Amino acid sequence: MSIPTRPAPPGLTLETPPCAMCSEETNASPDRTFDCEDCECSWSADNPEQPGEWWEPEAAQCRATRKPYSHHTQLDPEIRDQVFRCLLHEGHAGKWHYAEDIGWTGGKA
Incomplete structure (x- = not known):
């Protein structure tokens, strides 16, 4: 008699953090940033606790x-x-x- 094996746990669904400006959900970008299209700014996915960057800083x-x-x-x-x-x-x-x-x-x- 064989011991039944359990199926692997289902995959996780990762959520992106809310924008620090408007609280809307950010988008994960291929260049490893979290982007807010409404506020036109981004944060590093590697260091999201660091200040973000404006898309047009000037x-x-x-x-x-x-x-x-x-x-x-x-x-x-x-x-x-x-x-x-x-x-x-x-x-x-x-x-x-x-x-x-x-x-x-x-x-x-």
Whole structure:
């Protein structure tokens, strides 16, 4: 009587990490990078914890800003009045400026 053998475990489905900018899923590229087409940036697949790279590093930065805590009157003014500038390139057409209720102000994308 032979001992039955178990089949091999099924293969794994590897997921790519989310974009550090927009949280959308990145794409694995043949050149060993994780790419975000929406934000136009990439991270090394070998060292994903390292800062990424813009596809057009010399492009001017978007001028739009936001004050996400401005409506929280109970917060310390140092926190409430913080201004964050969009990190995408100028001319990205407001693609990631979401709803106006999060407080985008200033320049157009």
